[in-house]
Amino acid sequence: MYIVTNREVDESASDVGRAFGSRPNRLGPNELRFAEAWRERGKWQVRILPDQVTGEMAKEVGLVAPADPETGETLPLYASSYVARKLQRRINPRVSRASEFSPVW
Secondary structure, three states: OEEEEOEEEOOOOOEHHHHEEEEEOOOOOOOOEEEEEEEEOOEEEEEEOOOEOOHHHHHHHOOOOOEOOOOOOEOOOEHHHHHHHHHHHHHOOOOOOHHHOOOOO
């Protein structure tokens, strides 16, 4: 399961009670964060995803960072792209080739 929140988060916490803060994100209400949640031995565990996808995460799901068409500079990959790819693979595992779903800006 994936969680989208605008709360402050503690990226080092895996316990639901500590991972999500009681206050909104100090960067504003539009600053959303993603978390992956699962049950382990009857308790919910979470992994707060980094705002920008790490190289390891990108490789795991076959994401390739796009380049800015004007400057050629590599653009960041955000956690939403990672979550979308993971969900797509769960929904339709036969259509999961990386070349078919790279983001285009």
